[in-house]
Amino acid sequence: MKKLEKVSVLALSLLSTASFFGCGSDSSSGTESGADVNPVSSVCGEFTAFEDGLGNTYCLNSSGAIEYSVLADGTVLYPEVLASSSSANGEIVDPTLSSSSAASFICNETSAPLSIIGTRYFYSDAAGSYYYDLANASCEKTYLSAIVSSSSEAIPSGNESSSSVMIPEISSSSNFIIPISSVAIIPNENDPILTFNESALTIEKNNQCVDTAGTVVKILCAGNYYLAGSTSSYEILVAADTTAKVYLYLNGLSLTSPDDAAIYVQNANKVFLYAVDGTTNQLGDAATRNKVWSFVDEGETKNDTTRAVVYSKKDLTLKGNGSLTVNVSCADTSLCGNGIHTTKDLKIKDAPTLSVTAKKNALKGKRSVEIEGGNITLTSTLGDGIKSDEDDAEKLASGKGRIVITGGTFSITAKDDGVEASNFIVIADSVSSPTMTITANAGKGIVSDSLVNILAGKVTVTAGDDGIHSNGSILFNGGETTVTAGDDGIHADSALHVNDGSINIVKAVEGMEAWFMYFDGGVTSTYATDDGWNAAGGTAVGSSGSSGSMGGWGGMGGGPQSSSHCYAYIRGGYHYVSASGNDIDVLDANGTATQTGGVLILEIPSSNGGGMGGGSGCSTNQSGGLIDTDDGFTISGGVLLGFGSQTESYPSCSSTSYTNANYYGSANAAFKPQGSGSMIIYGGDVASVSTVDVSGMNSITFPNGMQYYYK
Known part of the structure; x- marks a missing residue:
């Protein structure tokens, strides 16, 4: 029998009620409980459940064969049919034992057994399924016992408890697999089934708890409701009490509201x-809205x-x-x-295929907004792709107004912003690593009032305005980020921290800009048509500037700054x-810039770029170029190589x-520039520059494909 990997994110055992979904009342519906159903029998879905008295469950089909089993620790196993041969008297020979063994004959059975980790299982029409362990030389048959569900027999009314078959909750991103038939949603005998056929509605x-007066189908109680069919004559209203948990199972539903x-x-x-699972569902609203609901x-x-x-x-x-x-x-966007x-x-949650226009x-x-998985396509012709806009100060302080994405594949196209939060945005990984492609035609790709923290995933942003923007701080702690922007590639009004990950600013006016900039790790490449890196602008609220709790996602580092x-x-x-243009700075600081480690390659790819015009040799100018600071650039460690024809300041320079x-560089650090020029600046671990043969050197590839060589 093949043993399948257990899913840690579900905190299995599967025999725990927390690992199942189902129905119930206010106190026992859905994933919250399931006290009205025997969870052991529920894992078998449409199959018949048996148990062995040891906490293990066996799911048998109508022919008595074991489809799969769920061990007491939650492991799901498939049986394997043993290849066996018959002896002269017709008994089944165990192929794993020598023919001389007295145990080579399996108790006069005439059918090949199933094997589940060394235990042989047979089926008897007369007595049901039983298992026989070869260690038991007496051939005593130990029978499995059918499990009887404790589901209620009565049809509930009002808010009384109902019950249904409970199925294992499976994450599609894991290696945990069970037979497809066992994950089908099977309504319990007490769960209403609503089937629409244009203007007709039938309820089984x-x-x-279902009021069908008029075209508004009202769901009035907690529990499970299965919706199927096609209609443009109805709409669904959930009007239960404040304690009710309502589960609407879209089971092949196409519904467009008439009004x-x-x-x-x-x-x-x-x-x-x-x-x-396996169904296609569609929902649409009315083009004209005129209802005012009173409640x-x-x-x-x-x-x-x-x-x-x-x-x-x-x-x-x-x-x-x-x-x-x-x-x-809806035509009137002031209403809808x-x-x-x-x-x-x-x-x-789970992995739905979701498309929203x-x-x-x-x-x-x-x-x-919290998203753990799915294949998600979002299109907004006038607004944002994903938005959380809590504006209450107390709720913001408690962490509301946040967007947390920990899995899924996203394609987001928006007229305005791609992802916008009034508090913080976190992109991390859980059972999977998110992949996000964001196009913000006239707005910002990712924008937050407090913090953007990218810890994992692949994020690709194309924006008409800033690629990633925070009115507070931005942290990169991992992931792979690519930005093409109409204005700033990455902009933080307070602090920008690059601790880890890959960042590629393909094109921007200002590549990376923040009041305080910290580069402690990661591999980055930046191309801009104005300043490449610019320590300027923003609001001096301190490098930790954020309104609201991080909810365990980590602080921003640093303390309040001058x-x-x-x-x-x-x-x-x-x-x-790198930067190209008539008046550019590759590294600009409206204050100071300090390098104590790391590798920093600066370049003006165009030979006439930087400052107000050309230049040659190691002359400085007051119009910027490779390095432009108000209060000086200092370097005490790391590697600095700069290629251009203009600079305002530098540690060392070679004509x-x-x-x-x-x-070009030294024996321990070398780089091939994109363009040509007449001056190379350097510092840190590079004491002089010349042409370098990089044979035998190690290399690091920047996200834009260029390489740095080192020893």
């Missing part, structure tokens, strides 16, 4: 939209209008491995235009910076004509 197993949102969550504790919330009568295809006033979670397409038709919008927390924001969770001037520190990593045909 109505639990008295409002497709799904409106007015009241509940939490609502889960589950795209059932009582916490004793107060409120009026509300829906603002999205899926609009929720409560926490909303998208789950499942099926497909969901959301299309916005969002794809999926909750005024509370929005979460996406919106006019305003494709995904919006006012208090937070606002008297800006500065750049180069202390580690490998960095290539050496260079071309892009040779490597």
Whole structure:
């Protein structure tokens, strides 16, 4: 039997109720509990569950064969059919033992056994399945026992508990696999099934919690609801009590509202939209909105209008491995235009295939957006791709207004910003590493009021404005980031920390800009048409400047800084910076720049670039060039090589004509420039420069493909 890897992120054992989803009431629905169902029997789905008295579960098909088993520790196993041969008297020979062994005959059985880690399993029509261990020489048959579910037999009404078959919650990004038939969602006998056929609606197993008066289908109680079919005559309203957890299983549903949102969550504790595995689902709203909803919330009568295809006033979670397409038709963007919008927390789990085409924001969770996985395509013709815009100071201080992405594959195209948060943005990895392609045609690719922290993943940004922007700080602690920007490539109003990862600024006006710049690691390349690196601008709120909790994602380093001037520190990593134009600075600091370690390569690729014109030799000018600082550049360690014809300051300089045909530097550090010029500046571990034969040297490749050689 093949043993499959256990999924640590699910904190298996699978026999724990926390690892299952299902139905239930306010206290026992969904992933929260499942006390009304025997979780052991539930792992078998449509198969019959047996157990051996040791905590192990066996899932048998209608022919009695074991489809798979779930051990007590949560490991899922597939059986293997043993290749066996028959003896002269028809008994089955165990192929793993010598023919001389007395145990080579398996108790006069006439069918080949299944094997699960050394144990042989047989099926008896008369007595059911049993297992026999070869260590038991007496051939005594130990039978498996069928497990009887403790599901309720009564159909619940109101908020009473209902129950359903509970299936293992599987992460598609892991190596944990079970038979496809066992992960199918099977409604419990008490779960309502709503099937739409244009203007007709049928309800099977109505639990008295579905109100179908008019075109508004009201979900009034906690529990599971299965939605299927096609209609443009109905819309879904969730109006349960404040403790209810409502699970809407989209099981092949195509629903476009005739006059409002497709799904409106007015009241509940939490609502889960589950795209059932293997199904395709579509949701759309009305082009014209004219409804005003009146309802009582916490004793107060409120009026509300829906603002999205899926609009929720409560926490909303998208789950499942099926497909969901959301299309916005709303014409008046002052009233609506969002794809999926909750005024509370929005979460996406599992690995749904999600496509949203919106006019305003494709995904919006006012208090937070957290995405763990999925194949997600977002298009906004007028607004943002993903947005969290909490503006309450107390909630911001508690960490709301955040966007956290820890997995998934994203394609985001927006007229305005790609990803925007009023607090902080974290891109990290969990069970998978996110891949994000962001196009912000007229806005910023990633923008935060507090902090952007990239710890992992592959992020590619093309933006009409800044590529990545924070009104506070930006941290790079890993990942692979590529930016093409119409303005700044990376801009922090407070501090920029590059600690690790790969950064490639393909093109920008200002490549990287911040009040305080710290380069302690990573491998970066920057190309700009004005300043490559610019320690300037922003708001002097200190290098840790952030409003709100980081929620365990790590602080920004450094302490409050003086606002008297800006500065750049180069202390580690490998960095290539270049700029071309009529008035450029490759490294600019409206204060000081200090290098104590790392590798810094500066270049003006165009021979006439830098300052206000040409120049030759090691002359300085007051118009910038390779290095331009207000209060000086100092270097005490690391490697500095600069290629150009203009500079305002430098540690050491060689009047050496260079071309892009040779490597230049010293025996321990060398680089081949892109252009040609007449001066090379250097410092740190480089004591002099000349042409270098790089044979036998080690190399580092910058993200733009250029190489630095060293010994």
